[in-house]
Amino acid sequence: MAQQLMRTAAVVGTGLIGTSIALALTGRGVDTYLLDRDPQAAATAAAIGAGTAGRPAAPVDLAVIAVPPRHTAAVLREAQLSSLARYFTDAASVKAGPQQEAAERSCDLTRYVGGHPMAGSERSGPLAARADLFHGRPWVLTPSAHSREEAVRTALELVHLCGARPLTMAHTEHDRAVALTSHAPHLVSSLLAARMLAGDESQLRVAGQGLRDATRIAGGDSALWTDILGSNAAAVADILSELALDLNVVLEALRDVGSADPQARRRASAEIGAALSRGAEGQARIPARAPTDRKAAGQLSGASAPA
Amino acid sequence: MAQQLMRTAAVVGTGLIGTSIALALTGRGVDTYLLDRDPQAAATAAAIGAGTAGRPAAPVDLAVIAVPPRHTAAVLREAQLSSLARYFTDAASVKAGPQQEAAERSCDLTRYVGGHPMAGSERSGPLAARADLFHGRPWVLTPSAHSREEAVRTALELVHLCGARPLTMAHTEHDRAVALTSHAPHLVSSLLAARMLAGDESQLRVAGQGLRDATRIAGGDSALWTDILGSNAAAVADILSELALDLNVVLEALRDVGSADPQARRRASAEIGAALSRGAEGQARIPARAPTDRKAAGQLSGASAPA
Numbered sequence: 040m041a042q043q044l045m046r047t048a049a050v051v052g053t054g055l056i057g058t059s060i061a062l063a064l065t066g067r068g069v070d071t072y073l074l075d076r077d078p079q080a081a082a083t084a085a086a087i088g089a090g091t092a093g094r095p096a097a098p099v100d101l102a103v104i105a106v107p108p109r110h111t112a113a114v115l116r117e118a119q120l121s122s123l124a125r126y127f128t129d130a131a132s133v134k135a136g137p138q139q140e141a142a143e144r145s146c147d148l149t150r151y152v153g154g155h156p157m158a159g160s161e162r163s164g165p166l167a168a169r170a171d172l173f174h175g176r177p178w179v180l181t182p183s184a185h186s187r188e189e190a191v192r193t194a195l196e197l198v199h200l201c202g203a204r205p206l207t208m209a210h211t212e213h214d215r216a217v218a219l220t221s222h223a224p225h226l227v228s229s230l231l232a233a234r235m236l237a238g239d240e241s242q243l244r245v246a247g248q249g250l251r252d253a254t255r256i257a258g259g260d261s262a263l264w265t266d267i268l269g270s271n272a273a274a275v276a277d278i279l280s281e282l283a284l285d286l287n288v289v290l291e292a293l294r295d296v297g298s299a300d301p302q303a304r305r306r307a308s309a310e311i312g313a314a315l316s317r318g319a320e321g322q323a324r325i326p327a328r329a330p331t332d333r334k335a336a337g338q339l340s341g342a343s344a345p346a
Numbered sequence: 347m348a349q350q351l352m353r354t355a356a357v358v359g360t361g362l363i364g365t366s367i368a369l370a371l372t373g374r375g376v377d378t379y380l381l382d383r384d385p386q387a388a389a390t391a392a393a394i395g396a397g398t399a400g401r402p403a404a405p406v407d408l409a410v411i412a413v414p415p416r417h418t419a420a421v422l423r424e425a426q427l428s429s430l431a432r433y434f435t436d437a438a439s440v441k442a443g444p445q446q447e448a449a450e451r452s453c454d455l456t457r458y459v460g461g462h463p464m465a466g467s468e469r470s471g472p473l474a475a476r477a478d479l480f481h482g483r484p485w486v487l488t489p490s491a492h493s494r495e496e497a498v499r500t501a502l503e504l505v506h507l508c509g510a511r512p513l514t515m516a517h518t519e520h521d522r523a524v525a526l527t528s529h530a531p532h533l534v535s536s537l538l539a540a541r542m543l544a545g546d547e548s549q550l551r552v553a554g555q556g557l558r559d560a561t562r563i564a565g566g567d568s569a570l571w572t573d574i575l576g577s578n579a580a581a582v583a584d585i586l587s588e589l590a591l592d593l594n595v596v597l598e599a600l601r602d603v604g605s606a607d608p609q610a611r612r613r614a615s616a617e618i619g620a621a622l623s624r625g626a627e628g629q630a631r632i633p634a635r636a637p638t639d640r641k642a643a644g645q646l647s648g649a650s651a652p653a
Contacts, residue, residue, distance in 0.1 A: 157554045177552050206551060216549035224538055224560045229625025230592050231534045234526065234585055236628045242523035244513060245484050246632050247464045249563040253531045254632060256556040257625035265619040269603045276600040278541055283597060285537050286590050293583040296576045312572040318536025318564035321543045325553050325561060 044193045045069055045200070047099035049123055051114055053084035055160060056130045057105030058168035061089035063201040066170050072099060074123075084165040098122050101193050103154075104129040107263055108270040112140035119147050126190040128154040128197065132217060133270040134181045135210040148185035152194040155179045155213065156203060157221075161258035171202065175328075178203035181210045218274035220325075225256050225264060226279065232257035289314050351500045352376055352507070354406035356430055358421055360391035362467055363437050364412030365475035368396035370508040373477050379406060391472040405429050408500050410461075411436040414570055415577040419447035426454050433497040435461040435504065439524060440577040441488045442517040455492035459501040462486045462520065463510060464528075468565035478509065482635075485510035488517045525581035527632075532563050532571060533586065539564035596621050 049072040050061040057075075061084060064071045071090030075081040078092070085092040102124035104114050108131040115127055115137075127150055131137050134153045142148060158176040160167055178198040182191045198205040208216065232254040235243060268275055288310060295307035356379040357368040364382075368391060371378045378397030382388040385399070392399040409431035411421050415438040422434055422444075434457055438444050441460045449455060465483040467474055485505040489498045505512040515523065539561040542550060575582055595617060602614035 157552050159554070159556070176554065179552060208548075212548070213552075216545070216552045219541065219545045219549055220553040220557050223541065224557050226596060226621070227534060227538045228556075228560050229622050230589055230596065231531055232626070232628035232632075233592060233621065233624035234530065234589055234628060235631045236624060237585075237588065238523070238526045238631075241515075241519070242526050243631055243633060245464050245486060245520075245523045246527040247466070247483065248635065249466070249535075250527050250531050251632060251635065252559040252562050253535050254625075254629045255559050257622075257629040259622075259626070261619055261622040261626055264622050265615060268600065268618055268622075269615055272600040272603045276597055278544075279593065279597055279600070281544065282537055282541055283590065283593050285540060286586065286593065289533060289537065290583055290586055290590060293575065293579040293586070296579045308572060308576055311575055312568055314533070314540065315536050315564075315566075315568040315571050315575075317540035317543060318561075319539070319566070319568055321539035321541060322561045322564040324542045324545070324550055325539075325558055326550060328555065328558065 043196065044189070045100040045196050047095065048072070048197075049074060049095060049099045049102040049118075050084075050090070050105055051075070051102060051118060051123075052105035053080045053089070053165050054105065055163050055165070055167045056156065056172075057103065058084040058087070058089050058165040059158075059170065059172035060103055060105065060130065060156070060197075060201060062087070062168055062170035063173065064197075065090045067200045069200065070095075070099075080165055084168070087165065087168070089165070089168065094121075094123070099124045101126050101128065101197060103197065104131075107131070107266040108133045108137055109266045111137040112144050112146065115141055115151065116144045116146050119150070125150065126187075126193045127151045128180075128194045130154055130156055131270075132221070132267045134179075134213045136270045138181070138183060138210050148183055149187045150190050151183075152186045152190050153181035153183070153210065153213075154194055154197070155181075155217070156198075156201065158203075159259075161255055163260045163263070174202040176203050177206050179206045179208050179213050181208055181213050183210070214271050215274050218271050219278055222268055222271050222275045223278040223282070225259065226268060226275065227282065228254050228257040285314065350503065351496070352407040352503050354402065355379070355504075356381060356402060356406045356409040356425075357397070357412055358382070358409060358425060358430075359412035360387045360396070360472050361412065362470050362472070362474045363463065363479075364410065365391040365394070365396050365472040366465075366477065366479035367410055367412065367437065367463070367504075367508060369394070369475055369477035370480065371504075372397045374507045376507065377402075377406075387472055391475070394472065394475070396472070396475065401428075401430070406431045408433050408435065408504060410504065411438075414438070414573040415440045415444055416573045418444040419451050419453065422448055422458065423451045423453050426457070432457065433494075433500045434458045435487075435501045437461055437463055438577075439528070439574045441486075441520045443577045445488070445490060445517050455490055456494045457497050458490075459493045459497050460488035460490070460517065460520075461501055461504070462488075462524070463505075463508065465510075466566075468562055470567045470570070481509040483510050484513050486513045486515050486520050488515055488520050490517070521578050522581050525578050526585055529575055529578050529582045530585040530589070532566065533575060533582065534589065535561050535564040592621065
């Protein structure tokens with residue numbers, strides 16, 4: 040890519056994700072404006088060096104809508120009506136719903152490309168932001184048939200400037216993928232963590248790193264996740280229904296494993312073993328963390344917009 | 347504690363846990379003998395500096411039975427019949443079953459104290475062992491009414507020599523605690539990881555650190571975990587039954603969240619939010635990792651047997 044398309048940007052919604060994007064862009068020399076319905080949040084993001092709080096005087100090259108999925112289309116519409124930018128993308132964790140709502144709200148879909156950076160934290164808000172949050176991480180773009188080529192190229196440049204790895208997917212394909220790899224796991228982790236409310240303190244003293252890892256994501260922002268799960272409910276329900284079936288098989292096996300009938304006992308033990316083996320197999324399918332997190336960032340820092 | 351009770355030790359079962367204990371004891375100057383039904387495993391443990399492969403010429407001060415729960419009582423009985431040690435402990439992840447079986451097999455319960463070091467890894471075998479595996483970690487001891495005081499003090503010394511934090515519990519109390527904090531979470535993590543078998547590769551490309559953490563323990567040794575779960579089945583089933591109920595509530599809410607009826611939609615959204623909030627609350631109850639992991643080890647390394 041010969042020329043940098045993005046000299047100026049705006050981030051609407053200065054939470055963890057928006058502020059991290061702004062920190063990355065500012066760090067790469069992009070003039071970045073920070074907007075939030077809470078002026079204090081935008082001021083906080085500005086105070087930690089993420090950019091300039093407030094509206095730009097003229098339209099910027101790209102606006103990133105980084106608000107919860109439920110509000111994405113409305114905020115996009117408003118940003119387009121006020122000519123905030125030439126092109127628009129977002130950072131919402133679901134894509135089909137906001138795209139459909141953007142069409143219903145008569146957004147200019149030629150200037151919009153959906154996006155979802157696959158990084159986050161159980162912490163939230165601008166003070167949890169980090170310029171390197173997206174280094175080496177996948178960042179899904181979901182251009183529609185309406186999206187102009189230059190809109191796609193500008194969104195792609197955003198991904199590269201943040202040090203992330205771009206992936207292109209259709210909206211529904213994206214939503215099914217994150218239901219499987221992020222949304223259903225979040226809910227399972229929450230259900231598991233909620234069980235700890237039934238334990239007394241002496242029981243919890245024996246907790247180890249395994250439990251801490253398995254429940255880490257359950258510490259996330261409940262209101263944001265209610266929105267995310269509600270916006271991708273059918274795909275998440277499909278996965279959890281299957282999990283519920285497996286859980287019932289295992290529960291029955293746990294009850295039979297102490298049976299007086301040796302055959303029932305053996306069968307129960309085999310069921311438990313099979314569930315564990317499938318778990319180990321499934322776990323092995325998950326790609327390891329990209330080894331290039333820091334290195335990729337270093338390689339990028341000299342180039343203006345590698346493609 | 348004025349005097350070190352343990353100068354010599356034997357570890358029966360040189361897997362991850364047994365070899366890590368042996369490495370720690372050898373590092374603290376205890377003459378340690380390594381036994382395994384697979385002589386190659388004992389030789390491997392000896393080769394990495396965990397001690398001497400083979401039986402000691404005279405009874406040692408303490409024998410640690412580090413075999414799966416199902417075999418613990420039989421191996422203890424055999425070790426006692428062959429006068430392997432003055433005192434005996436074990437490292438099995440469940441305590442009530444092995445204790446009961448030890449009584450049934452006429453083990454000398456006065457010389458035995460149950461034990462469970464709360465550390466592990468998704469890796470297994472002697473080559474995964476580390477001398478510092480237990481640093482700062484809880485190590486539960488479950489002395490019975492029969493256990494002699496000196497047997498308890500010797501087991502306690504083992505815990506200190508390994509740099510762990512001793513906790514004393516009754517057998518059933520221990521088993522309920524680990525069902526909640528370790529066994530049920532393991533199975534939940536496995537069921538979640540098994541869902542990834544249904545995903546295609548392009549879906550798994552978007553997997554992030556949250557999924558990797560939530561499924562890490564699912565990578566453990568399936569045969570060992572079948573034994574552990576089978577040995578603590580009733581307590582694990584109690585917890586998973588509750589989780590199954592919560593899961594059904596959430597599943598229904600996910601189906602209702604797209605309902606045409608605004609009241610049903612609001613109620614569904616509130617149910618999802620409540621489940622997530624309970625998850626965050628439960629997660630907050632889990633004690634953070636002891637900050638003293640390395641420091642505790644350093645403090646211990648000069649003393650012979652701090653109490």
